[in-house]
Amino acid sequence: MIALGLEGSANKLGVGLIRHTPGKPAEILSNIRHTFVSPPGEGFLPKDTAKHHRSWVVTLVKRSLKESAVKVKDIDCICYTKGPGMGAPLQSVAIAARTLGLLWGKPLVGVNHCVGHIEMGREITGANNPVVLYVSGGNTQVIAYAEQRYRIFGEALDIAVGNCLDRFARTLNISNDPAPGYNIEQMAKKGKNLVELPYAVKGMDCSFSGILAVVDMMAAQLLSGKPKPLLTPEGEPVTREDLCFSLQETVFAMLVEITERAMAHVGSEQVLIVGGVGCNERLQEMMGLMARDRGGSVYATDERFCIDNGIMIAHAGLLAYKTGFVTPLEESTCTQRFRTDEVLVKWRD
Amino acid sequence: MATAAITASPADPQYPHSLTISLPLPSHHLADTIQRALSVDREISPFVQRTYTTLPDSPILQIHYKATTARMLRVATNGMFESLGTVLRVCEELDVDVLEKELGE
Numbered sequence: 001m002i003a004l005g006l007e008g009s010a011n012k013l014g015v016g017l018i019r020h021t022p023g024k025p026a027e028i029l030s031n032i033r034h035t036f037v038s039p040p041g042e043g044f045l046p047k048d049t050a051k052h053h054r055s056w057v058v059t060l061v062k063r064s065l066k067e068s069a070v071k072v073k074d075i076d077c078i079c080y081t082k083g084p085g086m087g088a089p090l091q092s093v094a095i096a097a098r099t100l101g102l103l104w105g106k107p108l109v110g111v112n113h114c115v116g117h118i119e120m121g122r123e124i125t126g127a128n129n130p131v132v133l134y135v136s137g138g139n140t141q142v143i144a145y146a147e148q149r150y151r152i153f154g155e156a157l158d159i160a161v162g163n164c165l166d167r168f169a170r171t172l173n174i175s176n177d178p179a180p181g182y183n184i185e186q187m188a189k190k191g192k193n194l195v196e197l198p199y200a201v202k203g204m205d206c207s208f209s210g211i212l213a214v215v216d217m218m219a220a221q222l223l224s225g226k227p228k229p230l231l232t233p234e235g236e237p238v239t240r241e242d243l244c245f246s247l248q249e250t251v252f253a254m255l256v257e258i259t260e261r262a263m264a265h266v267g268s269e270q271v272l273i274v275g276g277v278g279c280n281e282r283l284q285e286m287m288g289l290m291a292r293d294r295g296g297s298v299y300a301t302d303e304r305f306c307i308d309n310g311i312m313i314a315h316a317g318l319l320a321y322k323t324g325f326v327t328p329l330e331e332s333t334c335t336q337r338f339r340t341d342e343v344l345v346k347w348r349d
Numbered sequence: 350m351a352t353a354a355i356t357a358s359p360a361d362p363q364y365p366h367s368l369t370i371s372l373p374l375p376s377h378h379l380a381d382t383i384q385r386a387l388s389v390d391r392e393i394s395p396f397v398q399r400t401y402t403t404l405p406d407s408p409i410l411q412i413h414y415k416a417t418t419a420r421m422l423r424v425a426t427n428g429m430f431e432s433l434g435t436v437l438r439v440c441e442e443l444d445v446d447v448l449e450k451e452l453g454e
Binding site: 050051054057058061062065066072091092095096098099100102103104329330331332333 | 382383385386387389390431432434435436438439440442443444445448451452
């Protein structure tokens with residue numbers, strides 16, 4: 001069976017075509033993406049992002065069909081991101097999905113974005129039943145599977161870890177191309193001084209907005225030299241690279257802690273990291289150190305699947321469709337709030 | 350290529366600001382498809398009402414708006430034009446017969 005997947009909950013527009021054959025691994029027929037990159041110092045606003053998605057969706061769908069040589073008659077269903085995410089961008093993609101469904105006479109499958117990440121991560125890495133750390137610009141959740149639902153064990157209480165990093169990139173006017181988080185990672189590699197930042201783990205959850213406030217204040221002090229230059233306790237000037245490094249070390253340590261807590265609670269040895277922030281090699285390294293200490297292992301995917309994409313929507317959608325799940329046209333809306341555990345994972349036992 | 354004509358509709362005292370978009374289309378099937386795709390999203394604000402009419406003899410889709418204020422009307426119709434752009438482009442470039450010709454389906 002073949003599914004078309006459309007993703008546009010944030011600034012990445014993704015289109016994917018996937019084939020499921022019984023007894024064989026999923027086959028990726030097409031996975032293309034176009035990102036709306038905002039100028040340095042700016043984030044992406046819903047209106048502009050939706051406009052970007054509207055301009056690119058037809059081009060990407062056509063290219064996807066052309067590259068994969070898939071015929072409309074061979075497509076079984078059209079999957080789209082129902083949520084969570086930003087309202088206008090979600091709607092701009094959903095309406096294209098609906099129209100395609102009507103023109104082509106295919107059923108629609110609304111997919112939870114988080115479940116898309118999880119299922120694609122499981123498929124690509126082969127991790128059987130891991131604790132999942134889902135970290136992106138919009139989401140930060142520690143998830144474990146139990147009785148047909150992806151249960152949220154811990155999460156960010158205020159802003160996502162990726163949002164914290166992205167907003168700090170704006171403070172430093174770091175380029176958003178290809179992604180602010182990627183550029184922070186490169187700068188952090190050149191950082192030498194670990195500046196002390198607040199550490200905000202609260203039980204199974206964590207909080208990032210306070211840390212952002214402090215690191216923003218430090219950046220302001222660094223950039224202006226007021227009220228006095230930003231120095232380490234030894235008297236060395238703190239650089240922008242040091243701040244990037246310190247921020248990453250702090251927030252990643254927090255993520256490792258809450259992931260470890262979930263692993264201990266659930267009795268799992270596998271960690272699967274999904275979501276855009278999951279591309280970060282330092283996070284993967286820190287998680288790996290913790291997992292190995294516990295006799296376990298870390299699974300992660302590359303940027304084709306970590307970063308928002310259409311293939312994960314097609315994959316999770318097709319899994320649901322095969323259990324008989326369909327989204328009727330009248331219900332093919334979008335929602336900004338869609339909890340991961342709201343989805344009944346009928347395709348697993 | 351579809352064009353839109355905007356005309357003022359008879360006033361409803363509760364929703365005094367109104368506008369009708371008339372969309373001539375190549376077929377009734379397309380008019381129906383577009384209406385069904387657009388209908389799924391409800392108006393977010395209770396101060397705006399949206400209804401549709403399809404004319405029986407010619408394939409024209411009419412989208413009727415009425416709102417309590419001019420600003421609400423403008424915001425709602427701006428959004429509709431943006432959605433229409435997407436829907437029309439999908440119909441134009443990704444319909445089954447178009448793809449058959451272009452990609453040799």
